[in-house]
Amino acid sequence: MCESYFGDKSSCVEHANTLNLTSSSSVRGLNSTCVGKTPLSSGRSGCRSHTPLMGYSVTSSSAVSAHTVASVIVAVVEGRGLARGEVGMASIDLKNPEMILSQFADNTTYAKVITKLKILTPLEIIMSNTACDAGNTTKLFSLITEHFKNVTFTTVQRKYFNETKGLEYIEQLCASEFSTIFMEVQSKYYCLAAAAALLKYVEFIQNAVYAPKSLKVHFQGSEKTAMIDSSSAQNLELVLNNRDSRTGHTLLGVLNYTKTPGGSRRLRSNILEPLVDAETINTRLDCVQELLQDEELFFGLQAVISKFLDTEQLLSVLVQIPKQDTVKTAESKITNLIYLKHTLELVEPLKAALRGCTTQLLKAYYNSLEDTRFGMTLGKMTTVIEDDPRYTKGCLSMRTQKCYAVKPHINEFLDIARRTYTEIVDDIAGMITQLAAKYSLPMKTSFSSARGFFIQMNADGSTLPNGQLPSEFTKITKIKNTYSFTSADLMKMNERCQESLREIYHMTYLIVCKLLNEIYEHIHCLYKLSDIVSMLDMLLSFAHACTLSDYGCPEFTDTLAVRQGWHPILEKIAMEKPVSNNTYLTEGNNFVIITGPNMSGKSTYLKQIALCQIMAQIGSYVPAEYCSFRIAEQIFTRIGMDDDIETNASTFMKEMKEITYIIQNANDKSLIIIDELGRGTSAEEGIGICHAACEHLLNLKAFTLFATHFLELCHIDVLYPNVENYHFEVQHVRSSAGNKEKIAYTYRLSKGYTEEKNYGLKAAEVSSLPSSIILDAKEITNHITKQILD
DSSP, X not given: OHHHHHSSHHHHHHHHHHTTTOOOOOOTTSTTOOEEOOTTSSSOOOOOOOOOOOSOOOOOSSSOOSOOOOOEEEEEEEOOGGGTTEEEEEEEETTEEEEEEEEEEOOTTOHHHHHHHHHHOOSEEEEEHHHHOTTOOOHHHHHHHHHOTTSEEEEEOGGGOOHHHHHHHHHHHBOGGGTTHHHHHTTOHHHHHHHHHHHHHHHHHHTEEEOTTOBEEEEOOGGGBOEEOHHHHHHTTSSSOSSOTTSOOSHHHHHOOOSSHHHHHHHHHHHHSOBOOHHHHHHHHHHHHHHHHOHHHHHHHHHHHTTOOOHHXXXXXXXXXXXXXXXXXXXXXXHHHHHHHHHHTTHHHHHHHHTTOOSHHHHHHHHHHTOHHHHHHHHHHHHHBOSSOOOOSSHHHHHHHHHTXXXXXXXXXXXXXXXXXXXXXXXXXXXXHHHHHHHTOOEEEEEETTTEEEEEEEOOGGGSGGGSOOTTEEEEEEETTEEEEEEHHHHHHHHHXXXXXXXXXXXXXXXXXXXXXXXGGGHHHHHHHHHHHHHHHHHHHHHHHHHTSOOBOOEESSOEEEEEEOOXXXXXXXXXXXXXXXXXXXXXXOEXXXXXXXXXXXXXXXXXXXXXXXXXXXXXXXXXXXXXXXXXXXXXXXXXXXXBTTTTBOHHHHXXXXXXXXXXXXXXXXXXXXXXXXXXSOHHHHHHHHHHHHHHHHTSOOEEEEEOSOGGGGGGGGTOTTEEEEEEEEEEEEOTTSSOEEEEEEEEEEESOOOOOSHHHHHHHHTTOOHHHHHHHHHHHHHHHHHHHO
């Protein structure tokens, strides 16, 4: 295969070596965008800095960080001619053997493509060379490079985007239980073409192929989830805080009490793409309710789930077959077989924790765990793998587990090699004991993966003769009173130890590969287990979040009704419950105009509604005493007035782009949040634009909340009966001297529009602006107002 695609084998190796060393270059007119060259590409040099992710790193089972290293590669291809705008995508996570295919029609803004890519957070994006050629770049390529400046772009020759080859790959690699994918995608030529290029490229960079019938492949249609564009996700701070990306002050941070990387990934994906099927959402809510009501179930499941490793990454490594057998690949396979045994041994405890559950989904998971293939797979492993080996912390302990992973008497030469290894390790310990006695020093045997066996000693300078170690010791390091060092004889013994290990790993690897070939036929049950663990982890996380605050269970009707709801992120930041407010929208009153002074709580309230809607649609309880939601197919926000410096867009132009996008894409099932539209231009023009935008949105049945400082808009309710006016109350408080009046914010929402005048001046009084300037501002404002009235 290497020959047919890359020329002779020697050139293939050469390319693999230079893959990490090619210099960066840019396509003309794209600033510093990285576009990489590979042997699959058409000849452009580029920036590549890949480290193939064949290994396996264990993540702590304590609360999982939301910020994980990107490992997703995405291939994107667009139709040409009359098919322009039809986009096919294929993505695969190098840590998760699941290929996701998508195909959809997009408009000229390519908002769906950008949103999808933002959700995937790719490490690398692959596109056809015909879309990226300098002087002939497509709009899609330009927009993607604009939005993903820190992502590596790689061009691949158009011929590799071959839909026929893509279908062949899927037929060859897709596990039989997912074979319904053939019916779904056989006429979706663009996602098949993307799949062909993606799989060929992954094979190249990983220097490995996926085992036949081992890959999970599924088609992800946009109709199953709500659309939240990337700008709205940023405005609402769903997964990233706008001020400090290191903080957990996001919706993900509020809900993330997951114990596994898979659970954390599922939670993030659900937040960015909430469900639109009420039945599925209610099934999740029933599970959360049972977890909250049954303390034994909650803590029992949490205890078991926390012991699982990253099952998705484990699967990814197991189903890849390396093209070259090295010591590193052998060690990796042995390690992962131990992890797999550890994972399968948790199936029974997980099943025991789920026994007696009453909700539909948890019962279904229990029944899935009854699958005899779990026992068969573990049974096959126990005939070869020792009973004791399992995942343990500590490099020496794990190394010992790998050495003795295979049972004795299966391979006579392996048994001899292990005895030799044991004797060498004993000799090392004996030699260090002799050295300690010889020099009367408190030496002990230590081990690290980098140094192997070495000597360590706690001693101060007075313990050592002349304050120095004897001359036969080398590579001496000292941290406080701890010395680390070795000797020439110890280094030789370490070399013998390594040689013995190589022999052990090689023979163990051959046995492990034979065992894995027998396990591949049962691979589907492992995918099922991975799915169950990540879903249970997310549901437990929802339940955990409820125990920390008084969240309520949402209902789904034709009405958006929230009684005493509050902002979930603000609660986390303030460490106390914020002021709560009510919300009520129906098809007859679907447009709410909100007024109030600056800092009265308008923006916070608007974000709160959107966040509660998202929480409800992912199956979480919601921060409210009572809440009912109408399923939103799209959630749009227009919040904030900061200049977008990166694209050199003014405040006004940014506003116009965002409101245009909403008007073009909103439908009757949308939730629309608009905050202070028209502030980037004059008052007259701002009022005109807001009025026209409102009239357009009023023709839809979408639920719209529109915050504004233009009080003239409030009178639109005379023309349209579906408009309601609300405002945030403030109180006027006189200072103790009695000569100065200040605004006290209540953060309470009340019916009607605000009667506050010149509240910008009153907000300025709260600031440190000199009183003389404020007095002048008041006089000038009064003068201008009189002129307008006259």
